[in-house]
Structure formats: structure tokens, C-alpha cells
Amino acid sequence: MDLFSNTDTQNLLPYDGALTYYGQIMSLSQANNFLSHLLAEVPWKNDEVVIYGKHIVTKRQIAWYADELATYTYSNTEKMALPWSPTLLSLKSMVEDITAKSFNSCLLNLYHNGEEGMSWHSDDEKKLGKNTAIASLSFGAERKFVFKHKKTKEKVELLLPNGSLLLMHGETQSHWLHSLPVSKKVKLPRVNLTFRTIISATT
Ligand SMILES: O=C(O)CCC(=O)C(=O)O
Ligand SMILES: [Fe+2]
Incomplete structure (x- = not known):
């Protein structure tokens, strides 16, 4: 069923990539329902990243789901994938x-x-392939999401509210960085899901 699909969406990036914002793709009660399921069901773990050779445990928590049990190098640390849950599917x-x-x-x-x-x-x-599409689904607190061109430094900002969907595709990952800035005013949790395609589980 395609009730919420919008074929009229425009590219939010001025050049060197494609960013399609579909807006809020479900009702608020549906979004809140998904949020409480995700908060309760997902085995959240603190992320461990290596930045400039330093081992850092983040306050942000993560989980990774995939089609097959596999490991995937994410910021230099190996993570085991969980099998899809009914909510995630x-x-x-x-x-x-x-x-x-x-x-x-x-x-x-x-x-x-x-x-x-x-x-x-x-x-x-590498495991994501070149210019792969990544779909980003957000729940909970509305947060600002920012893109910055690697060469021109031009910025593009958008707000990602509860139940909203954004697609990063085309050459976006090659030419643009993105970040979720901290915002001290925000007191409530946000859960973000990035759906990705991994091209190989080994190497
Ligand atoms: O939380 C977000 O909206 C973005 C997350 C992200 O960029 C990532 O997981 O690579
Ligand atoms: Fe990202």
C-alpha cells in the first residue's frame, strides 16, 4: 500500500548528491507506538569507537540488525548483527x-x-558500496540534521520530526558529510534507524 508515498519530492541538495525528504510517513500515534516498542525491545548497547587511535565509549547507544548473522566493521570495531525482529521487519x-x-x-x-x-x-x-542509498527513519524528539559539502563547505539543514523518513542517495556519501548536532534544549529521547545495503559480509 502506498498511501504515504510522495512522488513529488524534490532533491534538498543543490549539487553532488540526492536527498529526498518524505516528511512524516505515519500518524503520530503510530510513531509513538513504534518508539515505545523500539525503546523496550531493542538490546541497546553503548557504541565503542576509535577516534585518532583513542578508544571511546559513547553515551549514544546503538544496535545493528541484518539479514544474516554477520559482522560489519563500523568505526574500526566489529559488531555482531541481530536477526530482524517483527517491529524492525x-x-x-x-x-x-x-x-x-x-x-x-x-x-x-x-x-x-x-x-x-x-x-x-x-x-x-567499503562494505556499503559506492554511492549506496541509506534511508533514515526518525522517532521521538525532533532534532536538527545537517549536511556539509566536503569541498565547498556549503551547509544544508533540516529538521527530522517523529515518524519522518529521509533518503540519502546518489553521490551524497562521496561529497557530503552529515551530523546530528547536540542541542541542550532537547530533553527527550530520539531513536533513528538507518536502513542500509551491505554488499559483502566478509573481507
Ligand atoms: O541519527 C541520525 O539521524 C543519523 C545517524 C547517522 O548518521 C548514522 O548512523 O550514520
Ligand atoms: Fe550517518
Whole structure:
């Protein structure tokens, strides 16, 4: 069913990539329902990243789901994938119907409040392939999401409210960084799901 699909969506990036914002793709009560399921059911774990050779445990928590049990190098640390849950599978099919893309994995992030965010990066790891499409579904507190062009430094900002869907595709990951800035005013949690396609589980 395609009730919420919008074929009229425009590219939010001025050049060198494609960013399609579908807006809120479900009702508020549906979004709140998914949020409480995700908060309760997902085995959230603190992320461990290596930045400039330093081992850091983040306040932000993560979980990774994929088609097959596999490991995936994410910021230099190996993570085991969880098998899809019914909640994740229904969200995956909703996102696939709307974007007309298919995905085989999902990285979830839990930001407990506005003091947690994600710094500038692009999702350009080898296992994702070049210029892969990534669908980002947000629940809970509305947060600002920012893109910055790697060369021109031009910025594009948008707000991601409860139940909203954004698709990063085309050459976006090659030419643009993105970040979720901290925002001290935000007191409520946000859960973000990024649906991705991993091209190989080994190497
Ligand atoms: O939380 C978000 O909206 C973005 C998360 C993100 O960029 C990532 O997981 O790579
Ligand atoms: Fe990202």
C-alpha cells in the first residue's frame, strides 16, 4: 500500500548528491507506538569507537540488525548483527515501499536527550558500496540534521520530526558529510534507524 508515498519530492541538495525528504510517513500515534516498542525491545548497547587511535565509549547507544548473522566493521570495531525482529521487519517493509529501494541491514541509534549527537561523517565504508542509498527513519524528539559539502563547505539543514523518513542517495556519501548536532534544549529521547545495503559480509 502506498498511501504515504510522495512522488513529488524534490532533491534538498543543490549539487553532488540526492536527498529526498518524505516528511512524516505515519500518524503520530503510530510513531509513538513504534518508539515505545523500539525503546523496550531493542538490546541497546553503548557504541565503542576509535577516534585518532583513542578508544571511546559513547553515551549514544546503538544496535545493528541484518539479514544474516554477520559482522560489519563500523568505526574500526566489529559488531555482531541481530536477526530482524517483527517491529524492525514491519518498519523495513514500510521504508522499502515508500523509497522503492531494498535494504539488508539497519543501524539503530538511541540519543537519550539533546546532549547526545553524532559528529561529522559520511557513511562511505567499503562494505556499503559506492554511492549506496541509506534511508533514515526518525522517532521521538525532533532534532536538527545537517549536511556539509566536503569541498565547498556549503551547509544544508533540516529538521527530522517523529515518524519522518529521509533518503540519502546518489553521490551524497562521496561529497557530503552529515551530523546530528547536540542541542541542550532537547530533553527527550530520539531513536533513528538507518536502513542500509551491505554488499559483502566478509573481507
Ligand atoms: O541519527 C541520525 O539521524 C543519523 C545517524 C547517522 O548518521 C548514522 O548512523 O550514520
Ligand atoms: Fe550517518
